[in-house]
Amino acid sequence: MSNIEQQIEKEREQARNVCDSKGATSGECAAAWDAVEELQAEASHQRQTKPKTSFAQYCDDNPDAAECRLYED
Template identity: 75%
Template sequence: MSNIQEQIEQEKAQAKAVCDLEGATSGECAAAWDAVEELQAEASHQRQKHPEKTSLEQYCDNNPDALECRVYDD
């Protein structure tokens, strides 16, 4: 996931440079920011596919016998 974050930061820097050179209202500037938005959307989709575990889930993975982690069947 950090790889896509690095790509986003690189694309942001490139978009800023393009906008400074070509102007904020240019098509090149808009296209550069579109690329940033697409990468951000991909990062969001990846997070949804693989959500991070909550602190309780991590705790229960490490301590399955803890009282907080017990699951009772009715």
């Protein structure tokens, strides 16, 4: 399991404990679940990053190749 997934699981457990001890309608309970939602949003954002194309990877590996050269005015 990835690091962020472990953090999400840890925060979920903490949120459950806070809600059990403080009550489901308490501000602490809401804040704990907000922390879980923030981590889930970050995990989703990380999954959406697009991998480099084969051409971009080739240019990273071979910056002097003719097809990878950038010319400035």
